[in-house]
Amino acid sequence: MPVNEALFEQIKTYLNEKGAILVAVSKTKPVADIEGLYHLGQRAFGENYVQELTEKQPQLPADIQWHFIGHLQRNKVKLIVPFVHLIQSVDSFKLLQAINKAAKESNKIVSCLLQVHIAQEETKYGFSSEELMAAIEEIKKENLPNVSVKGLMGMASFTENLQQVKVEFEQLKSLFDQCKALLGADCTILSMGMSSDYEEALKAGSNMVRIGSLLFGSRENKA
Numbered sequence: 387m388p389v390n391e392a393l394f395e396q397i398k399t400y401l402n403e404k405g406a407i408l409v410a411v412s413k414t415k416p417v418a419d420i421e422g423l424y425h426l427g428q429r430a431f432g433e434n435y436v437q438e439l440t441e442k443q444p445q446l447p448a449d450i451q452w453h454f455i456g457h458l459q460r461n462k463v464k465l466i467v468p469f470v471h472l473i474q475s476v477d478s479f480k481l482l483q484a485i486n487k488a489a490k491e492s493n494k495i496v497s498c499l500l501q502v503h504i505a506q507e508e509t510k511y512g513f514s515s516e517e518l519m520a521a522i523e524e525i526k527k528e529n530l531p532n533v534s535v536k537g538l539m540g541m542a543s544f545t546e547n548l549q550q551v552k553v554e555f556e557q558l559k560s561l562f563d564q565c566k567a568l569l570g571a572d573c574t575i576l577s578m579g580m581s582s583d584y585e586e587a588l589k590a591g592s593n594m595v596r597i598g599s600l601l602f603g604s605r606e607n608k609a
């Protein structure tokens with residue numbers, strides 16, 4: 387499906403006003419769709435699956451900033467570390483250690499976000515708020531020189547109930563403020579908001595949104 391150029395420009399203008407970054411979520415979408423948005427100036431793209439990302443990446447321009455937003459297995463880390471821009475879905479301290487190790491081998495510093503579980507649903511990955519605080523303690527204690535923790539990422543419940551979504555986003559914003567106080571100046575990114583709830587997320591203080599279906603059309607299978 388060709389991208390809706392007018393809608394893309396409209397979303398971009400809106401996000402610029404709000405000072406938020408757009409990550410275009412291209413999972414399950416063909417390379418041609420990504421090229422379409424690339425030619426309109428979009429550079430940040432988000433993918434959920436390692437295999438899909440490593441297949442698409444070499445076919446596309448080298449200045450694309452790839453955001454990894456799906457569940458990441460430790461044994462797959464080394465496949466994306468050489469080129470990834472931001473791993474948004476770090477959901478355990480062990481994963482962060484694995485990224486640090488692979489980053490060291492690639493001689494780079496990899497930027498990461500810690501994923502927080504804010505939704506009611508059981509299925510979503512991420513730290514609980516208690517686990518998050520424990521992980522931040524470990525990050526401060528243990529020296530991981532090849533990762534840079536830049537903030538938090540979270541997904542609200544998939545619900546029509548905007549009040550619940552608002553509460554969840556506000557909870558994540560409050561955790562982000564605590565994270566900033568503990569981790570300092572590096573902690574600048576709060577990634578929350580998707581096609582159905584990004585306006586709500588921006589109201590709650592998001593500065594990075596991950597939008598897929600609104601830009602690329604709906605996906606065949608739920609991913």
Ligand SMILES: *Cc1c(COP(=O)(O)O)cnc(C)c1O
Nearest residue numbers: 411455580581596597598599609
């Ligand atoms: C798929 C996905 C998105 C984008 O979802 P849309 O509803 O298509 O905008 C954003 N974030 C994550 C973590 C995702 O898995």
